[in-house]
Amino acid sequence: MTRRSFLGEFEQMVMLAILQQGDRAFALEVRREIERSADRSVSRGAFYTTLERLERKGMVTWAEEVPRDEARSGPLRRFAVTDSxxxxxxxxxxxxxxxxxxxxxxxxxAQ
Amino acid sequence: MTRRSFLGEFEQMVMLAILQQGDRAFALEVRREIERSADRSVSRGAFYTTLERLERKGMVTWAEEVPRDEARSGPLRRFAVTDSxxxxxxxxxxxxxxxxxxxxxxxxxAQ
DNA sequence: CTCCGGCGTCTACGTTGTAGACGAACGTGT
DNA sequence: ACACGTTCGTCTACAACGTAGACGCCGGAG
Incomplete structure (x- = not known):
């Protein structure tokens, strides 16, 4: 039945980092937060893949940031952790x- | 290079449960400890597979328990967490x- | 315009999580 | 002794998660 949507450890870290950022976090900042706290590097692939999976599971959402008047490259998203x-x-x-x-x-x- | 042997969450639970048992833990007791603490069921497969992987990674070892004079079925192992x-x-x-x-x-x- | 560098996306694969089938060893009732 | 249910470790197979690196878009520097 698998009713238990258990989180992987990295998924937890991503969500915690979002919360640390006050729940309106930019991807890049989230990633930096993790690297700082866990003291390791996080590849883009690992990071965005996880973010996407969390989104698909309904654990994380995002909203497009209204771009300032200057042109902005790519999507600028703010991530938040859902209640779930x-x-x-x-x-x-x-x-x-x-x-x-x-x-x-x-x-x-332990040493 | 994968120098980082990061532990999965369940692996962590297994090791913590061994430590809780005082580091001379019987498999069955470890499993029960997890089920109790995490409030979920743990299938034999999940459990023993994880234990074996931890052993292969050198995170856990075991020693055969000297069987009492009466005949015992199967191996009776006590597990311990290594320094690593x-x-x-x-x-x-x-x-x-x-x-x-x-x-x-x-x-x-969160509710 | 051409190169460079940042950043999100995509792809592919290694690792971890999980259930369930299987089978050996034991106890019990008859 | 035999058939049966139980218990628990092993094996198999697959889903989910973790990860790196290639790719491509876009803007800035030369």
């Missing part, structure tokens, strides 16, 4: 957090 | 935690 996305995110987050409870020390002792 | 596994787990965890910082309220407000 928030719910999924919260569930995943809670599940992992529950399992991680009390293990901080154990994890930190 | 702990490190990977810690990194993933930190990355997500960083991105989630300050978003608790935002997440909770």
């Amino acid at each position: 996305g928030r719910r999924a995110l919260r569930d995943s987050w809670n599940a992992v957090r529950t399992l991680a409870r009390g293990l901080d020390d154990v994890l930190e002792e | 596994g702990r490190r990977a787990l810690r990194d993933s965890w930190n990355a997500v935690r960083t991105l989630a910082r300050g978003l608790d309220d935002v997440l909770e407000e």
Whole structure:
């Protein structure tokens, strides 16, 4: 039945980064946010593919930014996480957090 | 080069559950721990497949339990997370935690 | 105009997540 | 002892997710 639309880890990161940006996030900024926080590079392909999948699942939406009077190249979209996305995110987050409870020390002792 | 052996979410759960069991965990108990904490069912296939992949990546090891004098069916293994596994787990965890910082309220407000 | 660089799209493939079929080992009732 | 249900690890096959890089459009610099 697969009622559980579980999120992959990268999907979670993308959504969290959008939320960090205040829910009206430009793609580029979201991507930078992830690279900064997770301390790794994110290829364009990985990023946009994930964004598109999230959109198809109804976890993320976007609105075209009204272009300023000067000509703008390409679409300028602002992304937001839907309620459904928030719910999924919260569930995943809670599940992992529950399992991680009390293990901080154990994890930190790794080199 | 794929130097980044990023963990999938379910893989993380499995490792966390092993750690919760004190690092000498029986498969069955690990599985139950996950089902309890994440509040969802875990099929045998999903579970053992993941365990085997983690082992192949050197994140998890196991030792045969010395069978009591009575005959035992099948292998009785105790699983443990390796240092490498702990490190990977810690990194993933930190990355997500960083991105989630300050978003608790935002997440909770979802129905 | 031609080259360059940024950025979104597309394509293809490796990795992870998942269910279910299968089969060995045990306990039970008869 | 035999047939049967149960339990649990293994195997198989496929869906979903993660990822890199090629491509092409557009605007700016020379």
